[in-house]
Amino acid sequence: xVDFTPRIHYTTTMLIPRAITPRIEAALxxxxxxxxxxxxxxxxxxxxxxxxxxSPRRYLSMDDAATLAAAHADPVGLVSRFPEPLAIDxxxxxxxxxxxxxxxxxxDRRPGRFLLTGSAGVMVVPDLAQHLVGRVELHxxxxxxxxxxxxxxxxxxxxxxxxxxxxxxxxxxxxxxLLSRVIVGGYPEPxxxxxxxxxxxxxxxxETTILKRDVRDLANVENLAMFPDLLRLLSGRxxxxxxxxxxxxxxxxxxxxxxxxxxxxxxxFLIRLLPAWHRNxxxxxxxAPKVMLVDTGLACHLADFDHARLQSNPTVAGHLAExxxxxxxAKQAGWARTSVELFHFRTLAGAEVDLVLxxxxxxxxxxxxxxxxxxxxxxxxxxxxxxxxxxxKFLRGIIFYGGTQSLPFGPNCWAFPIDALWSSFAQRx
Numbered sequence: 018x019v020d021f022t023p024r025i026h027y028t029t030t031m032l033i034p035r036a037i038t039p040r041i042e043a044a045l046x047x048x049x050x051x052x053x054x055x056x057x058x059x060x061x062x063x064x065x066x067x068x069x070x071x072s073p074r075r076y077l078s079m080d081d082a083a084t085l086a087a088a089h090a091d092p093v094g095l096v097s098r099f100p101e102p103l104a105i106d107x108x109x110x111x112x113x114x115x116x117x118x119x120x121x122x123x124x125d126r127r128p129g130r131f132l133l134t135g136s137a138g139v140m141v142v143p144d145l146a147q148h149l150v151g152r153v154e155l156h157x158x159x160x161x162x163x164x165x166x167x168x169x170x171x172x173x174x175x176x177x178x179x180x181x182x183x184x185x186x187x188x189x190x191x192x193x194x195l196l197s198r199v200i201v202g203g204y205p206e207p208x209x210x211x212x213x214x215x216x217x218x219x220x221x222x223x224e225t226t227i228l229k230r231d232v233r234d235l236a237n238v239e240n241l242a243m244f245p246d247l248l249r250l251l252s253g254r255x256x257x258x259x260x261x262x263x264x265x266x267x268x269x270x271x272x273x274x275x276x277x278x279x280x281x282x283x284x285x286f287l288i289r290l291l292p293a294w295h296r297n298x299x300x301x302x303x304x305a306p307k308v309m310l311v312d313t314g315l316a317c318h319l320a321d322f323d324h325a326r327l328q329s330n331p332t333v334a335g336h337l338a339e340x341x342x343x344x345x346x347a348k349q350a351g352w353a354r355t356s357v358e359l360f361h362f363r364t365l366a367g368a369e370v371d372l373v374l375x376x377x378x379x380x381x382x383x384x385x386x387x388x389x390x391x392x393x394x395x396x397x398x399x400x401x402x403x404x405x406x407x408x409x410k411f412l413r414g415i416i417f418y419g420g421t422q423s424l425p426f427g428p429n430c431w432a433f434p435i436d437a438l439w440s441s442f443a444q445r446x
Contacts, residue, residue: 033205035064036165036172036352041132041156042068048154049122050131052108054138055158056286056311057227060205061134064158065104068132074102079110092117104132108145110234115148122152136231138284159286160203160312162348163341167439174346174353177374177382182413182431189421189434192390196327199337202314203348213323220318224248231285243268247278251288252310252319256336256343256371258363259290259308279308286311291343294360294373294381296407303363309340316340331388338435339371339386342417345438346372346384368402370414381407386435387418397427 041064044051053061062078069076077095079085088095088111096103096117108114118131133153135145164172176185189195201207204223207216228244247268261279265272282288291307310316316337317323327334343359350357356377362370372384383403387396400414414430417438426432 033161033165033168035060035158036162036170036349037156037158038064038068040352044154044156045129045132047128049126049128050118050133050149050153051129052133052135052149052153052155053158054135054155054286056160057136057231058204058206058223059158059160059286061136061158062106063205065106065132065134069104072102072129074104074132075099076104076106078106080107085110088114093120096121102130102132104134106134107136108133109135109137112145115145119148119152136285138286157286157351159344159348159351161205161208162203163198163345163439164349166203166208167441169439169441172349172353173438174350174357174374175355177384177415178355178357178376178380178412184423184425184431184433185437185440187423187433187437187440189419189436191421192388192419195338195341195388195419195435196324196334199313199327199334199341200317200322200324202312202317203344204312204314207314216314217318220315223315224319227285227287232281240270243270244278244282247275248282248287249319251282251308252316254308255316255320255333256307256309256339258303258305260305287315289344289347291359291361291372294362294375296375296379296410302406303365307361309343311344313337313341313344335386335388338388338419342384342386342435342438343372346374349438350374362399362403362406364402364406368399370399370403373403379410380412381410382412383414385414385416387416389418390420392416392418392420392426392432394427397430400427400430 041051041053053065055061066076077084079088092111092113096114105114122130201216207219210216210219224245229241232244233241250264250267261272261275265275268275279288283290287310289309289311291309293302293304293306295302295304322333327337347359350359357374360373360375362373362383370383371386374382374384383400385396385400396416404411404414416426416430416432417435418432419435421434423433423437
């Protein structure tokens with residue numbers, strides 16, 4: 018029997034530094050409150066507890082029953098009881114805390130007073146949005162990036178958006194190792210479980226907890242039983258253009274309900290919508306977003322794909338590789354020096370570039386993802402469509418592929434192994 022156990026060796030996740038940490042520490046020096054949002058089990062509590070050890074900050078978790086009860090009974094008293102700065106984990110569990118924190122900040126705007134985390138985005142919890150927006154600095158903590166797991170510094174976002182591009186000399190390990198990373202994903206707990214069955218149990222428990230508890234607590238959902246079906250449907254359409262009408266027909270729900278459910282899944286950081294890039298008004302371009310799951314390990318679990326099934330299904334494997342790359346870039350953008358927005362590009366004629374990075378100056382970098390181990394000139398054609406659409410704002414095009422060699426590939430275009438995204442080049446970037 019062929020052994021498809023991932024050939025990746027991980028250290029204890031407690032020891033994996035989060036690349037966003039310096040940003041959080043800097044924000045605490047000049048902002049009264051910092052809010053770290055992200056999916057459950059992405060590592061928020063571990064990060065906050067590590068920050069608390071560096072300074073005199075009291076840590077309170079709303080996952081603790083006694084603390085939760087105290088917060089419900091007297092949110093103002095809980096916030097004002099401690100003289101030292103506070104870290105409040107899962108603050109969205111007690112929305113009344115937001116009003117108390119707002120009042121406390123309005124009385125005393127010293128920086129670093131509150132370090133907050135939430136498994137639901139600020140904008141999808143009304144009390145948090147009303148009272149905290151404008152008073153806190155927001156940061157999103159995704160599941161571990163492959164670059165963090167590999168222990169490599171730097172960000173490809175800074176490298177790609179540089180005025181002068183210096184291609185790093187990196188090589189890849191090929192498809193087998195890549196698909197192993199796709200299957201495991203980036204949640205810390207599954208990374209520590211070597212056995213596929215153990216990871217499967219964790220994902221099953223995670224799915225149940227999120228969809229039965231957090232969805233119920235976050236929104237007034239009349240049909241909780243539909244959420245697993247909807248999430249599985251989306252995992253099967255990973256990195257596809259979102260057709261809300263078709264999704265609504267498939268799950269037999271009104272489009273308005275599907276849109277509301279999608280907003281909940283997005284607010285829980287389970288899915289991410291990738292908007293269409295359409296800056297050129299003279300071109301006929303697709304306007305619908307793409308939908309992707311935030312973690313490929315969870316996507317594989319939902320769609321019941323292991324290493325063997327992915328190897329035998331190149332179409333699904335290709336979509337998941339594209340998802341891995343898109344989320345890897347999104348995660349690295351969180352700590353990059355260069356601020357970018359992420360899009361996809363598609364013409365009505367069908368030319369498509371998987372990922373588009375645009376900086377504040379409007380400069381554009383296109384990224385294509387190919388799981389194949391070789392490339393041909395036809396792989397550049399969609400990039401040419403983006404080049405024409407972006408005009409003089411087009412900076413360069415990149416193809417990440419399943420091969421092992423890095424090479425120039427056309428004017429202002431380069432091809433790199435997908436592995437390059439987590440290869441070390443920190444001193445060169």
